[in-house]
Amino acid sequence: MTMRLPIRLASVALALAVVALAGLSARAADTPDPVADAKAFQKFFKDRFPNLKPEDFVNGPYSMNEDLHRQWEEKEQFPPYEFALEAGKEMFAKPFKNGKTYADCFPSGGIGIRQNYPYFDEKEGKVITLELALNRCREANGEAPLSYVKDDMASLTAYMAYTSRGKPMDIKIPNDPRALEAYENGKRYFYTRRGQLNFSCATCHVQSPGERIRAEILAPALGILNAMPIYRSEWSGMGTTSRRFTTCNSQIRGVPLSPQDDDYRDLEYFLSYVSNGLPISGPGARP
Amino acid sequence: MASTIRVRAISNGDTTEVQALVQHPMDTGLVKDAQGQTIPPHFIQQLTFEHNGKKVFLANWGPAVSKDPYVKFAFKGANKGDEIKISWVDNKGANDATTAKIQ
Numbered sequence: 001m002t003m004r005l006p007i008r009l010a011s012v013a014l015a016l017a018v019v020a021l022a023g024l025s026a027r028a029a030d031t032p033d034p035v036a037d038a039k040a041f042q043k044f045f046k047d048r049f050p051n052l053k054p055e056d057f058v059n060g061p062y063s064m065n066e067d068l069h070r071q072w073e074e075k076e077q078f079p080p081y082e083f084a085l086e087a088g089k090e091m092f093a094k095p096f097k098n099g100k101t102y103a104d105c106f107p108s109g110g111i112g113i114r115q116n117y118p119y120f121d122e123k124e125g126k127v128i129t130l131e132l133a134l135n136r137c138r139e140a141n142g143e144a145p146l147s148y149v150k151d152d153m154a155s156l157t158a159y160m161a162y163t164s165r166g167k168p169m170d171i172k173i174p175n176d177p178r179a180l181e182a183y184e185n186g187k188r189y190f191y192t193r194r195g196q197l198n199f200s201c202a203t204c205h206v207q208s209p210g211e212r213i214r215a216e217i218l219a220p221a222l223g224i225l226n227a228m229p230i231y232r233s234e235w236s237g238m239g240t241t242s243r244r245f246t247t248c249n250s251q252i253r254g255v256p257l258s259p260q261d262d263d264y265r266d267l268e269y270f271l272s273y274v275s276n277g278l279p280i281s282g283p284g285a286r287p
Numbered sequence: 288m289a290s291t292i293r294v295r296a297i298s299n300g301d302t303t304e305v306q307a308l309v310q311h312p313m314d315t316g317l318v319k320d321a322q323g324q325t326i327p328p329h330f331i332q333q334l335t336f337e338h339n340g341k342k343v344f345l346a347n348w349g350p351a352v353s354k355d356p357y358v359k360f361a362f363k364g365a366n367k368g369d370e371i372k373i374s375w376v377d378n379k380g381a382n383d384a385t386t387a388k389i390q
Contacts, residue, residue, distance in 0.1 A: 077306070078295065078306050078308055078357065080308070080357075082293060082308065083310050083355065236353065236354045237354075
């Protein structure tokens with residue numbers, strides 16, 4: 001019995017410590033901490049793929065295995081998004097009927113600013129994505145809005161991303177409770193399971209990057225938006241972030257939201273924020 | 288309008304490696320649009336690569352070839368700085384051609 005006493009005491013102490021720790025972490029989870037989130041998020045992927053440099057993650061499935069990487073190198077010599085890029089450049093420069101251009105709607109004339117989108121607009125209290133800003137620019141100048149998912153919108157964002165290549169993603173969360181709430185909402189959306197297959201975004205892109213889903217290699221969530229918009233061979237065309245989100249949702253047999261829905265914009269905000277510091281690589285090419 | 292053809296021809300001493308990307312819808316005639324109307328067939332029938340007036344690559348294509356097709360091949364007997372001419376004709380009689388210098 002005397003021998004057991006220290007053990008018992010130790011286990012009581014241990015139990016107390018566990019309770020105290022649990023209390024601490026519960027409190028930590030209550031107050032959202034984007035900075036810690038982003039750090040943990042990036043660390044998770046770096047630990048999982050120790051051989052990859054941080055900037056490799058922006059190439060999605062192409063950095064996940066050597067064979068695909070070789071394919072990608074060859075593809076990049078002759079990128080399939082080239083035509084869209086050229087069309088985007090032309091569209092961007094072409095004035096609207098009232099004589100103004102897209103450049104008038106954006107800081108720095110719309111060149112090299114992709115890394116700052118989406119941003120939180122404190123006046124409106126909502127997240128503004130690049131696609132939304134482009135359509136608002138059109139509407140403000142008396143033009144009909146473009147489809148959010150492909151074609152013209154993808155070409156325009158392709159050109160804008162191209163002028164920002166290599167710049168590190170730089171998403172800011174202003175000191176505004178609504179901004180934090182948008183971030184938290186995006187995070188919630190990312191980790192919530194949905195659809196008939198009961199998948200969350202994280203099921204594929206955090207739990208299983210590099211693994212196969214049918215014939216596809218899954219991309220890591222880290223840096224996944226840095227390459228947007230993308231030319232997907234599967235689509236035989238270009239697609240925007242909106243297209244990626246909606247098709248992801250239907251592939252898990254869920255009901256996709258409408259493109260540029262508040263939830264999708266919050267999701268884009270969260271996902272871009274945790275990839276802060278990784279270079280813009282858009283437009284990308286994907287299998 | 289800019290050319291529908293992108294070409295890169297690189298000489299590796301003995302052989303010249305040519306890569307080309309052509310912008311074309313390559314409609315099969317079996318697909319319907321959003322209104323349920325059949326999209327009429329529209330595809331490249333012949334793609335030709337010429338070097339010094341001599342055909343070095345000729346492709347007779349049909350509707351089975353993908354949209355915006357990509358071609359890669361190599362041939363012997365060309366030098367750096369030579370020009371190659373690339374042209375296509377589709378089933379509607381439309382065509383385009385471009386030239387590229389071998390690098």
